[in-house]
Amino acid sequence: MTVETVLLVASALLSIGLYGALSQQVVVMVMMGLELMIAGVLLALGGLWWFLSPDPSGQVLLLVVLAAMTVEMATGFAIATLLHRRTGTDMTDMAAELHE
Amino acid sequence: MRGRVVTLATARPRVYVVEAPGGRYVRAETHRELDRRGWQPAPSPASADALLIAGTLPDPLRAAADVLWSQLPGPRARAEPTAVSSVPSTLDGLRACLRDRAGQLADRRGRELDEATRWVRSDSARHDETDHDDMDHDDMEMAPGGLVLAQGAPDRDGLEMDALRHPLGPLLDRWPGGLELVTTLHGDVVVEAEVTWWEPPHPTAPPQTGRADDLAGGWDAAATVLSLLGDERQARLARSVAPSSPEVGDRVLRRLDRLTRRGALPRTAGEVLHTALADSVPALISDDELVELVSGRDLGDVRLLVAAHAPLLQGVVDASGSLDD
Amino acid sequence: MTDSSLVVDLAFWGCAVVAVVFGALVFVVDSMARATYALAVSFVATGGALLLMQQSYLGVIVVLMMVMEMAVMAVYMVMFMGMNPALMPMSMVHSHRTALGASLVTFVVLGSGAVLVPWPERRGAPSPDVTEALGRAIMESHMLVMMAVGPVMVATIVVGVALSTARTRYDRLGDDLDQTPTDPPLRGETQRGGRRRDR
Amino acid sequence: MTDPLADQLARLPAAALGAVLALGLVLVLAWTASVSRGVAAGRAVPASMAHAPAEAARLLRQGRRTTLSADRLLWRVGGWGLFPVAVLLIALVPVGETALLPGSLGVVWANALDVVVWALVWLLGWGANSVAGLVGGYRFLALALGYELPLMFALVAPAIAASSLDLAVVADAQSSLWYAVWMPVAFVAYLVGVLGFAVSGPLAAPVGSEVSDGALAELSGPDLLVVRAGRHALMGAGAAIAVPLFLGGGSGPWLPDAVWVVLKALLLTGALAWAAGRLPTLRTHQLMEPLWTILLPLVVLQDLVVAVLVVSGS
Structure with a gap:
């Protein structure tokens, strides 16, 4: 376990998440892609913190990332429910058509 | 050693007890006999050792059995x-039969494991014609198992939910014999229901009539409700109640009232049981009233309501004599 | 580095492989439930990797939060996708190639960065109790951050409920909030001024 | 390089012994819960004691029920996961000198483990592909949201009072007065949470009889056995965690610490299981309001009171 390997794993997670976020049609699946990306960010920050400068402020940043993740999920679910209620759709493509 | 394990394992078999049309008295006696032996009824066929169908099934229900x-x-x-x-x-x-090793081995070898699968396949073939087109995912209409997928419909909260047709009965434990209630579910809430009654092959006469039996019907319903609530202790008491032991009856009645007050039991169910046991014989329930009673309720409430009203249902009365006899 | 024993290395690679493989499975498996729980496993492994880097509190919080969140996520999945538990072949992707290309490029760029950048030596040493240090940080020097996170969370709850629900409390009880609630809560369609049903 | 590894290997026999002891303790606690449940259901004590072995024999002899298009992998994960979660919870409890899994974050780990039950029970209901199972799984998630927040805030109270998340430290901090005595609301909320993740008592709606045992409806044979044992074990494990959190850990006269921990855990398990057997199962929608609007605010208030007392005391 070195800083290089941790970052390598983190970038793998981030890339898989990016693929999901770009390619999936269903809102919830897009959110899962985003979650995976955030997992990569968490791991990268954790690794950088531990291997480069393990003082407490770095951990606070991680905590903020975690909080941001919950906010993203909660709002995402709420918007997905709203969309579903309004239009019966769960697809990003159809949501895009709404403003046309 | 093996023999001793088998004896231990079959000391108290779990019996899945189903009431056939008109089989009310046999079923009630079965439950009382299970109590006497300390056997427990099985809550579902999956965990049951034995299947007991009380009464005679009409021919069309043989395949379902x-x-x-x-x-x-x-x-x-x-x-x-x-x-x-x-x-x-x-x-x-x-x-x-459960202890007969040779017989059980033979049964296992001769089993067709996919009877349920075959049944669903033939059933879904019948449903195919009624399937209407869905816009976007035509290819997803059928799961690989041959199941028909649910169609969506708005639920009571205005959110689109899957509407699922889910039949309750006619062969279900702690359920009035011969009643088939086909429900349409949103999640676990019943939005629509259709009632069908299966007639017994030949009318069965109740073993006894008169006031004593009226009360027995009420106590039987109370026992079923308590058992559905998971309270087997009180259910046993309710089943053991003869009109001659008023103290036990009072205890069960107080328990039921408490359950109703605490909201463990739908109020309608609690009230009808209270009326039947404490005051007078309540009015009979027609099929339309039954549908009205269960719609808007969740699946658990439906079971409790039907159990509480069982002695008052028109079909049960027709098949096996009534509280009014 | 200092604590790179063989055991820690093995555990880290175990966690890493699980995290990446299950992360990929999210977009491969055929059922929503499996996809959701694959993501949960991936997160648990990420939490495990954080634990190995002595960030016990964050690691366990990641495990706790993500298992909870995925349990709820599964409900949304099923609700919006309308799927039964059958393993159903599904492919709901658009611009598959672009996405694949973009993610591959990202991986190559980030990965080579991770390997090629000459990372500096560690400055400072971790405090003996990392969790306590974190607690002191958010309650002393970085208190402002936590004070900001709190209201944001509350706002999220309010926004989430407001966006997703169609009812208000007036739907349930009408104008008279002293009434006992109906049982069942509401019958039939959503109705304004909630009709009371005495059952 | 070899030294740490050899170190780890040298610790293996002790760890294995500890694991066996934890497993044994979980089994005893689960059996206690089962006996107490039987007594509450009106069976005689000897019959209640024989109930678990007889049911085990019956279910081990029983075959497996198959359902159409079941997601067998997830279904089995859900069922067979419950018991290991209980074992891990027990491993966190400091018995005597130390816990099997000691650490400065025992309280948070206990919380994380009980959240795993969310996933397992839902998977159990989902995997079978049956209406009763799904109803049970969804009921559980609704209830879980209701009991989990009070449970989390209940765990916070002892941690504040002892200024530590380490279960051993929390236990030691109660030498003068048990936390159960001066933070009763948190204790009650915690016990409600235990009933919740053991899916029993008033919170047993997910396996309610009125929906054919809900999440358990399609289980048979050994699969059913491990789930039933798992539920009893979770109740025992929840009670065991309450010992260092609220009941003073190993403190007590005459007997060694370890004995007191086990004794308290057994007594609490028995009491909890008896209460669970006697209290009626409440319907899910009836529980939502009391859990969210009464219990949760009360527990938060309890935390506030504890925090104020701790700050003013120090």
């Missing part, structure tokens, strides 16, 4: 007592 029978994992035993007096010997027979 076979599907139910195929759901018992085995070792398994099956019986259909038709008279109150034959219940104890039937239960002895079930246990003997």
Whole structure:
């Protein structure tokens, strides 16, 4: 376990998440892609913190990332429910058509 | 050693008790006999050792009984007592069958494991014509298992939910014999229901009539409700109540009232039981009233409501005599 | 580095492989439930990797939060996708190639960065109790951050409920909030001024 | 390089012994819960004691029920996961000198483990592909949201009072007065949470009889056995965690610490299981309001009171 390997794993997670976020049609699946990306960010920050400068402020940043993740999920679910209620759709493509 | 384990394992078999049309008295006696022996009824066919159908099934339900029978994992035993007096010997027979190693082995070898699958396949073939087109995912109409997928419909909260057709009965434990209630579910809430009654092959006469029996019907319903609430202790008390033991009756009644007050029991169910046990015989319930009663309720409430009203249902009364006799 | 024993290395690679493989499975498996729980496993492994880097509190919080969140996520999945538990072949992707290309490029760029950048040596040493240090940080020097996170969370709850629900409390009880609630809560369609049903 | 590894290997026998002891303790606690449940259901004591072995024999002999298009992998994960979660919870409890899994974050780990039950029970209901199972799984998630927040805030109270998240430290901090005595609301909320993740008592709606045992409806044979044992074990494990959190850990006269921990856990398990057997199962929608609007605010208030007392005391 070195800083290089941790970052390598983190970038793998981030890339898989990016693929999901770009390619999936269903809102919830897009959110899962985003979650995976955030997992990569968490791991990268954790690794950088531990291997480069393990003082407490770095951990606070991680905590903020975690909080941001919950906010993203909660709002995402709420918007997905709203969309579903309004239009019966769960697809990003159809949501895009709404403003046309 | 093996023999001792088998004896231990079959000391108190779990019996899945189903009431056939008109089989009310045999079923009630079966439950009382189970209590006497300290056996517990099985809550579902999956965990049951034995299937007991109380009363005589009409021919069209025979195939459904076979599907139910195929759901018992085995070792398994099956019986259909038709008279109150034959219940104890039937239960002895079930246990003997479970202990018969050679017989159980033969049963396991001869089993067709996919009876339920075949049944669903033929059933979904019938449903195919009624399937209407769905816009976007035509290819997803059918799951690989051959199941029909649910269609969406707005639920009571205005959110689109899957609407699922889910039949309750006619072969279900703690359920009035012969009643088939086909519900349409949103999640677990019943939005629509259709009632069908299956007639007994020949009318069965109640073993006794008169006021004593009226009360027995009420106590039987109370016992079923308590059992559905998971309170087997009080259910046993309710089943043991004869009109001659008012103290026990009072205890059960107080318990029921408390459950109603605490909201463990739907108020309607609690009230009708209270009326039947404490005051007078409540009015009979027509099929339309039954549908009205269950719609908007969740699946659990539906079971409790039907159980509480069982002695008052028109079809039950027609098949096996009533509280009004 | 200092604590790179063989055991820690093995555990880290175990966690890493699980995290990446299950992360990929999210977009491969055929059922929503499996996809959701694959993501949960991936997160648990990420939490495990954080634990190995002595960030016990964050690691366990990641495990706790993500299992909870995925349990709820599964409900949304099923609700919006309308799927039964059958393993159903599904492919709901658009611009598959672009996405694949973009993610591959990202991986190559980030990965080579991770390997090629000459990372500096560690400055400072971790405090003996990392969790306590974190607690002191958010309650002393970085208190402002936590004070900001709190209201944001509350706002999220309010926004989430407001966006997703169609009812208000007036739907349930009408104008008179002292009434006992109906049982069942509401019958039939959503109705304004909630009709009371005495059952 | 070899030294740490050899170190780890040298610790293996002790760890294995500890694991066996934890497993044994979980089994005893689960059996206690089962006996107490039987007594509450009106069975005689000897019959209640024989109930678990007889049911085990019956279910081990029983075959497996198959359902159409079941997601067998997830279904089995859900069922067979419950018991290991209980074992891990027990491993966190400091018995005597140390816990099997000691650490400065025992309280948070206990919380994380009980959240795993969310996933397992839902998977159990989902995997079978049956209406009763799904109803049970969804009921559980609704209830879980209701009981989990009070449970989390209940766990916070002892941690504040002892200024530590380490279960051993929390236990030691109660030498003068048990936390159960001066933070009763948190204790009650915690016990409600235990009933919740053991899916029993008033919170047993997910396996309610009125929906054919809900999440358990399609289980048979050994699969059913491990789930039933798992539920009893979770109740025992929840009670065991309450010992260092609220009941003073190993403190007590005459007997060694370890004995007191086990004794308290057994007594609490028995009491909890008896209460669970006697209290009626409440319907899910009836529980939502009391859990969210009464219990949760009360527990938060309890935390506030504890925090104020701790700050003013120090």
